[in-house]
Amino acid sequence: MPGWKGSNRRHELPKDWPAIVIFVLRRDHHRCQHIREDTGRKCGRHANQVDHIIRPADGGTDHPSNLQALCEWHHQRKSSSEGGTASAIARRARRDVATPLHPGLIDPPRPDPAAPF
Template sequence: MAWTNSDRAQRLPKNWPTIRRRILRRDGHACMAVFSDGRRCGMPATDVDHIERGDDHSDANLRALCGWCHQKKSSSEGGTAAASRAVRQARPTAQHPALED
């Protein structure tokens, strides 16, 4: 995965490869993403995802995902983050012409 605008790779713990293998094994190498209708994806998992954003690398915050589900989740999170950083410009409130000095 290319993290062109992220320092995510540098923030992973040094033992990330061991953690990653453990999570993939725990989840049976199957994607744990759940669709809106309640079905689980179940495709072969290749990635380990942080359920909640941030640097909590505990097993409870990690799950196995297939590449497609991980990409979809990461894109959604990136779009949400970008929107929250977008500059919001308020138009000046126009005064009614009859109220002008």
């Protein structure tokens, strides 16, 4: 899968991940569980992939209750969106740390009101 290239996520999955995938796909009848925005209904196309509803990075678990079957298209779309969002946040954080404030924008230290001069 191209999305795994350069990722260490596969090593973070539980040892019984293949059995969990089979369970979730069977539970969802191999049908994509993505809710379409235009109709409010499930996609329903053939699903051959399993995805975390709440990402582990956001506190989600590998428990089947946090997993759903997705078609390849919706899984790629969701993963790309999440990856793009995470990259933007990281870029913004690096930029904010690397960009020093102009001296005119820094508040000068205020004198201690208890000091006489």
